[in-house]
Amino acid sequence: DARVTQTPRHKVTEMGQEVTMRCQPILGHNTVFWYRQTMMQGLELLAYFRNRAPLDDSGMPKDRFSAEMPDATLATLKIQPSEPRDSAVYFCASGPGGRSSYNEQFFGPGTRLTVL
Amino acid sequence: GNSVTQMEGPVTLSEEAFLTINCTYTATGYPSLFWYVQYPGEGLQLLLKATKADDKGSNKGFEATYRKETTSFHLEKGSVQVSDSAVYFCALTKDYKLSFGAGTTVTVRA
Numbered sequence: 588d589a590r591v592t593q594t595p596r597h598k599v600t601e602m603g604q605e606v607t608m609r610c611q612p613i614l615g616h617n618t619v620f621w622y623r624q625t626m627m628q629g630l631e632l633l634a635y636f637r638n639r640a641p642l643d644d645s646g647m648p649k650d651r652f653s654a655e656m657p658d659a660t661l662a663t664l665k666i667q668p669s670e671p672r673d674s675a676v677y678f679c680a681s682g683p684g685g686r687s688s689y690n691e692q693f694f695g696p697g698t699r700l701t702v703l
Numbered sequence: 704g705n706s707v708t709q710m711e712g713p714v715t716l717s718e719e720a721f722l723t724i725n726c727t728y729t730a731t732g733y734p735s736l737f738w739y740v741q742y743p744g745e746g747l748q749l750l751l752k753a754t755k756a757d758d759k760g761s762n763k764g765f766e767a768t769y770r771k772e773t774t775s776f777h778l779e780k781g782s783v784q785v786s787d788s789a790v791y792f793c794a795l796t797k798d799y800k801l802s803f804g805a806g807t808t809v810t811v812r813a
Binding site for chain 1: 737739744745746747748749752792799800801803804805806
């Protein structure tokens with residue numbers, strides 16, 4: 588049963604600290620997405636990768652957020668320095684690529700981040 | 704731009720009641736339409752999808768029909784169960800981007 592995995596599931600940190608969230612996409616998928624979910628804003632797309640290349644990070648605050656794919660099995664989202672307003676659930680999703688990637692994304696369980 | 708508007712919740716129902724969640728969209732061209740479900744503490748799961756006008760998506764007793772003339776994709780289930788309690792998101796995709804509605808929280812009571 589192939590699934591997207593995310594670590595950690597929960598993270599509590601203090602303002603100013605660096606936070607790194609990790610995602611393992613489904614094996615064979617070549618598109619990866621990062622989303623943020625908050626009560627106020629709902630689901631927001633932060634970044635999109637295809638074949639490990641970042642194609643769209645327009646939804647991501649550039650000054651403190653960064654997203655990378657060091658290899659095909661790992662995607663990372665970093666926040667440095669973190670702020671209380673970054674508290675949210677961060678979801679990673681992957682898609683199989685080709686035409687079908689435009690139609691379906693498979694979501695991980697999320698990382699719940701709390702910045703004090 | 705592309706956007707999705709769905710019925711605001713929360714919605715509370717008794718078991719075996721009929722459920723409808725309204726969803727309308729704005730998009731250029733011919734988007735694909737989806738319903739995702741999020742159970743407490745979990746990520747989103749695809750519930751059903753439709754990729755062209757008049758298509759009907761169905762899964763687990765849920766149905767939705769892609770109506771281009773009314774730009775709608777309403778979700779229905781004839782007899783809900785307690786296990787259907789979740790947040791439901793209507794979404795569309797154009798190119799690679801998923802645009803989500805705000806989500807509708809559904810609670811089914813025994």
